[in-house]
Amino acid sequence: MSVPWRLWIVVQTALAWYITAFGLQPGLGGLWWPVAGLWAAVAWASFGLSVWAAGSLIVLGVLIDFMTEAPIGAWPLALLSAYGVALVAWDRSPPMPMIAAELVAVFGGMVAAGLALAAAGSVAGQTGFSRDGLLYDFLLTAALYPAVRFILIPASIRGARR
Amino acid sequence: MAWYGRRRSGEPRVGARAAVVGLGLAMIGVLAIQTSSTVRQGIDIPRRSMDGATASVARFSSGVAGWSIGFGRDKESAARIAELEAEVRDLMRWKDLSETMAIRMERYERLLDLVGETQGQAVMARVVVESDGPFEASLIANAGAANGVREGFAAINERGLVGRVQRVGEYTSRILLVTDFDSRIPVMGSVSQDRALLVGDRAFGARLLEPETPEKIVAGEMWVTSGDDGQTAQGIPVGRARLVEGAWRVDLALTQGVIDFIRLSPPPDFAKPELAPTLGEAASPNTDRSLVSSAPPPTTTSPPRATPAPAAAPTPGRATGGQGGER
Numbered sequence: 423m424s425v426p427w428r429l430w431i432v433v434q435t436a437l438a439w440y441i442t443a444f445g446l447q448p449g450l451g452g453l454w455w456p457v458a459g460l461w462a463a464v465a466w467a468s469f470g471l472s473v474w475a476a477g478s479l480i481v482l483g484v485l486i487d488f489m490t491e492a493p494i495g496a497w498p499l500a501l502l503s504a505y506g507v508a509l510v511a512w513d514r515s516p517p518m519p520m521i522a523a524e525l526v527a528v529f530g531g532m533v534a535a536g537l538a539l540a541a542a543g544s545v546a547g548q549t550g551f552s553r554d555g556l557l558y559d560f561l562l563t564a565a566l567y568p569a570v571r572f573i574l575i576p577a578s579i580r581g582a583r584r
Numbered sequence: 585m586a587w588y589g590r591r592r593s594g595e596p597r598v599g600a601r602a603a604v605v606g607l608g609l610a611m612i613g614v615l616a617i618q619t620s621s622t623v624r625q626g627i628d629i630p631r632r633s634m635d636g637a638t639a640s641v642a643r644f645s646s647g648v649a650g651w652s653i654g655f656g657r658d659k660e661s662a663a664r665i666a667e668l669e670a671e672v673r674d675l676m677r678w679k680d681l682s683e684t685m686a687i688r689m690e691r692y693e694r695l696l697d698l699v700g701e702t703q704g705q706a707v708m709a710r711v712v713v714e715s716d717g718p719f720e721a722s723l724i725a726n727a728g729a730a731n732g733v734r735e736g737f738a739a740i741n742e743r744g745l746v747g748r749v750q751r752v753g754e755y756t757s758r759i760l761l762v763t764d765f766d767s768r769i770p771v772m773g774s775v776s777q778d779r780a781l782l783v784g785d786r787a788f789g790a791r792l793l794e795p796e797t798p799e800k801i802v803a804g805e806m807w808v809t810s811g812d813d814g815q816t817a818q819g820i821p822v823g824r825a826r827l828v829e830g831a832w833r834v835d836l837a838l839t840q841g842v843i844d845f846i847r848l849s850p851p852p853d854f855a856k857p858e859l860a861p862t863l864g865e866a867a868s869p870n871t872d873r874s875l876v877s878s879a880p881p882p883t884t885t886s887p888p889r890a891t892p893a894p895a896a897a898p899t900p901g902r903a904t905g906g907q908g909g910e911r
Contacts, residue, residue: 423654436625440641442644443638443641443645446642446713446714446715447642447645447713447714448645448646448714448843448844449725449779450846451715451721452716471597471600471601473600473604476604476607477607480607480611483611485634486632488634489634489639489715490715490717490718490719490720491631491715491717491719491720491722491758492718492719493618494614494615494618494627495611495612495614495615496615496719498607498611499608499612502608502611505603505604506608521689527756535712539718541610542611542615543718544616545587545612545615545616546615546616546619547618547619548765548787549765550719550765550766551789552716552719552721552765553718554786555716555717555718569639575799582693
C-alpha cells in the first residue's frame with residue numbers, strides 16, 4: 423500500500439473516531455447511531471489484506487473501547503473479525519458479483535463483529551451484554567453503507583471489481 | 585494498482601496473514617488478562633485521561649451540532665429563553681421556601697435529639713457524554729476531583745437518582761447509570777415500605793431483586809433509595825414499580841427525559857461504629873434507681889454519646905443541595 427493510501431486510511435480512522443464520539447453527546451445515547459468502524463472494516467477489505475489497515479482498525483477499536491467503557495480489546499477484536507469476513511467476501515469478487523460480495527461483507531461482518539463482542543465480554547468477565555442497542559446500531563450502519571461506500575472505496579477499485 | 589496488485593497476482597501474503605491473525609490473538613490475550621483486578625486498576629489510569637479527551641471531543645461536537653441545528657431558529661430560541669427565565673423566577677421562590685424549611689427541620693431535629701443524615705457539599709455538573717454501548721451504560725460529567733467529586737457520590741437530577749460516580753478524573757467523572765448491569769442500589773417502596781435491591785437491566789431499565797415482602801408491593805408505587813448501603817441518602821426517587829410476567833420491574837424516573845444537569849451528592853456522613861466507646865468502659869452498670877426518671881442522676885460521669893462526624897453548619901446553599909431539598 424502506497425504512502426498516500428496509508429495517510430488516507432489514517433484520515434478515515436480519525437473520521438470514524440469522530441463520528442463515534444459525536445454519537446456520545448447527551449441526548450443521543452438512546453438513539454440509533456452507526457458503527458463507523460464497521461464501514462471502515464468492510465471498505466478497507468476491498469483493497470486486499472493490509473497490515474496497515476488492520477493496525478488502524480485496532481487503534482480505532484481501542485479508542486472506542488475507552489469511550490464506551492468496553493473491555494480493552496473488545497472492539498479491536500470485533501473490527502478485525504468483520505475485516506476478516508469482508509476480506510473473504512471481497513476475495514470472491516470477481517467472479518462473484520460485486521454487490522453480492524459487499525452484502526456478504528457487510529452483513530457477515532456485522533454477525534462476526536457481534537459474536538466477537540459477545541465473546542470478548544465473556545473472556546474479560548463482563549457482567550452483561552446488551553444486544554438490543556447494538557442490533558439497531560448495526561442496522562443503521564448497514565442502511566447507510568450504500569452512501570458511505572462511495573467515500574470509502576476508491577472509484578478505481580469499484581471499477582476494477584465490476 | 586499499487587495497493588492491491590500483489591493480491592491480484594495471486595501471490596500469497598503469508599506474513600501479512602500471520603500478522604493479522606497474530607493481532608487478533610493478541611487482542612484475545614489482552615481481554616483475558618483483564619479478568620485480573622490488578623490489571624483493571626492499571627487500565628483505570630489511562631481510562632481517566634481518556635474520559636477527559638472523550639468529554640472534550642463530545643463538547644466540541646455538541647457545539648458544532650448546536651450551531652448547525654440552531655441556525656435560523658432565533659424566534660423559537662427567544663421564546664424558549666423567556667419561558668426558562670420565568671421558570672427560574674418561579675424556582676427561586678421555591679428555593680427560598682425550601683431553605684426556610686431546611687433550617688426549621690434542622691432545629692426540629694436538634695430539639696428531638698434526632699441523629700439525622702448529615703449531607704456534605706453537593707456539586708452541580710453538566711453531562712457532556714452519554715455512552716450506551718453493549719457493555720456499559722454511563723455518563724461523563726464535567727466535574728471531577730478538582731471540584732470535590734469522589735468515587736461513590738450519587739448522581740441525582742430533578743427526577744431522581746441517575747447513578748453513582750464510578751471513576752473520577754481531574755475535571756471529569758464517569759457515572760454508572762442505574763440501568764447498567766453492574767448497578768446495585770438498595771431501595772424501598774414508599775407505600776409498602778418493602779425493601780429490595782435495584783438491579784440494572786438494559787432491556788427493562790431495572791428490576792427489583794429479592795424483595796422482602798413482594799406481596800405487599802403496590803403496582804405504581806414510587807420506589808426510593810433506602811440508604812441501607814450507607815452510600816446513598818435515603819428517600820431519593822428511583823421509579824415506579826410495575827409487575828411484568830410475575831417479576832417486579834421499575835420504570836425509572838431517569839428515562840422520562842434527557843439527562844443534562846446532575847447533582848453529585850456525597851454519601852451520608854454516618855458516625856463510624858468503631859468510634860463509639862465500648863459499653864461499660866466509662867459508666868457503671870444501670871441500677872433500679874438510675875433507670876427511674878425521677879431519681880437523681882447517677883454520680884458517675886455518663887459516657888460520651890456517639891455523635892456523627894461533624895457536618896458543616898446549615899447554610900442556604902447546603903440546604904438546597906442536601907437531602908431536604910430532595911424530598
